[in-house]
Amino acid sequence: MRHLTLMRHAKAKQPSGDMTDHQRPLNKRGVRQAEAMAHVLQRWQALEGKMCVSTAVRTRQTFDVIEAQHLERKLDSHVLLDDALYTFEGEALLEWLKALPTSIERVLLIGHNPALVELAHWLNEEAPTSLPTGSVLHFTLPDTPWHALEKGSAELAGGLMPETASYALFKRRAAEPPSTNSDTASRLHEALTYQFERVKALKPGVMAGVDPEFLHQYRVSLRRSRAMLESLRAITKVPGLKKRLKQLKQHASATSDLRDLDVFLEELNHTEPPLSASAQQRLRQWLQDCQRAEHTALCQQLNAPGYLEALEEWQRWLVSETCEQALATLSSKRIQAVLDERLVRHHEDVAALSLDSPDEAFHELRKGVKRIRYLADLHPTTSKALLAGLKQRQRLLGGHQDLCVRQAWLEAFNVSKEGTPEERQECARWQAALEAQKQTLRKKVLALKPLASG
Structure with missing residues (x-):
């Protein structure tokens, strides 16, 4: 069985001045969201496999905050920063997923909407229709190569928003x-x-x-x-x-x-x-x-x-x-x-x-x-x-x-x-x-x- 965890980046600041979308950093609420979800990812063992992160500032900072909550283990040696994940199209994300090596069994992907929602629905049509900032979805998939993934073949094992993981x-x-x-x-x-x-x-x-x-x-x-x-x-x-x-x-x-x-x-x-x-x-x-x-x-x-x-x-x-x-x-x-x-x-x-x-x-x-x-x-x-x-x-x-x-x-x-x-x-x-x-x-x-x- 394979495991795929999709996480949308935490809350980010709106662009100002010459700032591009790619450069948008997390705001204070986003930092708190990422801190809360670090415990969820740890519980779901999502940090034990391959961690793949969009190169956008807000996704990288989301990962950095998560890593800071787990000082007993250095995570950055296991992370892949990939420009291909800075996409808002589900088809592009699916193409990237199918290109993963067969040897990888557990993947955490930190990316962007609407690409994540579109991919989630391709995997399982009962997946939520929205994915607020900082939220995660955990799927289990058949033990077949990533390139052989079929539409609707995933089981939705869990999903959480920051507001259900942190009372604060x-x-x-x-x-x-x-x-x-x-x-x-x-x-x-x-x-x-x-x-x-x-x-x-x-x-x-x-x-x-x-x-x-x-x-x-x-x-x-x-x-x-x-x-x-x-x-x-x-x-x-x-x-x-x-x-x-x-x-x-x-x-x-x-x-x-x-x-x-x-x-x-x-x-x-x-x-x-x-x-x-x-x-x-x-x-x-x-x-x-x-x-x-x-x-x-x-x-x-x-x-x-x-x-x-x-x-x-x-x-x-x-x-x-x-x-x-x-x-x-x-x-x-x-x-x-x-x-x-x-x-x-x-x-x-x-x-x-x-x-x-x-x-x-x-x-x-x-x-x-x-x-x-x-x-x-x-x-x-x-x-x-x-x-x-x-x-x-x-x-x-x-x-x-x-x-x-x-x-x-x-x-x-x-x-x-x-x-x-x-x-x-x-x-x-x-x-x-x-x-x-x-x-x-x-x-x-x-x-x-x-x-x-x-």
Whole structure:
């Protein structure tokens, strides 16, 4: 099987003065696009074969930025700069492709539109009709000589835009949060609609799985929606709302293990764990295998008919008369009453804790703080002191939860018996050491003072 990856150059400046099209350099956004796509190309093994680049400045700079992201391997010795790739005609690109030596099995081509789109459609008529700057398409082809390629013989194995590979790029073009100047009912409806649209918009990035921040923001939107609807349910009876809440909880729960793995692996990348090099490598590889399995399972769920139907039901409910009537009963006074009630319950929960309380009790406290904060964010007159106090508690309890997660995955690694007995003993010692850190955080939680809602 042969592999062909087509990449359009990243965003370039418009020509000015005597500058020719060939001389156009990347702009700042183009540099960020190329940086983001370097990780995609690495994951797809596109940098392991022959890399062929148009001689235009913007394509060469796209490659240079990609190379700079992979300092452990010198790529320029494997790159071919070819004037023939500075073309906007698909037929010319196809002719160039068919002239490749049979010995080459994997090709990355960085070029220009519309030539790339025309070639992609010749290879597979289901290929996208557009290829934005910085985007890539990955094709698998029959194991026949390049000159024997036939129309429609390629399989489209994948395609990504920079905005689905990098949350930072996605965020720059995402819709702005709604204004908080409207009345209570309108403000809540706008907030619910905004979070619903966020869930839909974040899904491609979640499924791409390149930047874990997409998954984190996806979970935030689900939880914010659930917290707002739970508050609505606490104020008034709403037909069908219980089902919506159950669906939101299921969607969020399906992402929990993957998010925990993302956080643990990120921690391993930035903090030296108390493990030998062999134990670190074995643990990291096992966690990455678990991460891939969890991501595959999540993608299957996100593409399942039941998930898509639930989204459609959610959207219909948001524009229904039932939703409108329920929101009409809201007022700042009622939201404040729910907020006060939850703060009282939170303070009672803190007072009931001890250093010997189970981890689950601290976990439930953390989830409760998040719901209070989402509700406080929605209330227009919430004091800055309350919001700051809630955020501080979230960080404290989140740190405790992260330690619990690491312990759980270390225990799972040992149970799997993937490592040697010595490596498993190292992980067990680390697992025990984390308990002391948890006790330190527990003392800080128990020392928390009550928060004022006003």
